Amino acid sequence: MTDWEQRYQTNDMPWEKGEASPGLVDFLAAHPELQRGIVGVPGCGTGHDVRAWSRSGFTAVGYDLAPSAIRLSTERTTAAGLSAQFRLGDFLHDEPPQLFDWVFEHTLYCAIDPGEREDYVRALLRWLKPNGQYLAVNYLIPDKEGPPFGTTREELWRRFSPHFDLLQEWVPSSYPNRTGLELMLWWRRKMGT
Numbered sequence: 001m002t003d004w005e006q007r008y009q010t011n012d013m014p015w016e017k018g019e020a021s022p023g024l025v026d027f028l029a030a031h032p033e034l035q036r037g038i039v040g041v042p043g044c045g046t047g048h049d050v051r052a053w054s055r056s057g058f059t060a061v062g063y064d065l066a067p068s069a070i071r072l073s074t075e076r077t078t079a080a081g082l083s084a085q086f087r088l089g090d091f092l093h094d095e096p097p098q099l100f101d102w103v104f105e106h107t108l109y110c111a112i113d114p115g116e117r118e119d120y121v122r123a124l125l126r127w128l129k130p131n132g133q134y135l136a137v138n139y140l141i142p143d144k145e146g147p148p149f150g151t152t153r154e155e156l157w158r159r160f161s162p163h164f165d166l167l168q169e170w171v172p173s174s175y176p177n178r179t180g181l182e183l184m185l186w187w188r189r190k191m192g193t
Helices: 004-009 022-030 048-055 067-079 114-127 153-160
Strands: 038-042 059-064 085-088 100-106 128-139 164-170 182-189
Touching: 022 048, 022 100, 022 128, 022 182, 038 048, 038 114, 048 059, 048 067, 048 100, 059 067, 067 085, 100 114, 114 128, 114 153, 153 164, 153 182
Parallel strands: 038 059, 038 100, 059 085, 100 128
Antiparallel strands: 128 182, 164 182
């Protein structure tokens, strides 16, 4: 099991790119009509994606397992003059402090052990409001030894389509080392799930 706090303490953070997910930034710019609501960002790291949602007028709450991630997120958000909340928590196993209109994740699914992916789906259903929306940047890599652990569109469809309607999918703009390796999926929770 990965010791995420240790990774932050030793500055071993290859996922830290210094900016929000380019796919998320493009998505928010392309959809100014979205009804504003509360967004949960599990695995928020240092909070770049949380700040992007906040800049776009959403109430954004970031969660992470690592205390150092929460500290850095809070410091950087205050320095940017933005309003967002950050909480220490385990998305996979904790009960949500509230229900969210949106859950956004950027490669969290690929950071967890593949044996916990059904826990991930169950967590998503606990955290999202009925008819809530799930926006994800998935990392389509073949790696079996991780993190990150690879996934495929087929696996994502198999896990999420029983509970969510796929609204749109596309290959987003990405960080340079991930160009063409990410797939963005925009889902809406099915009624009654």
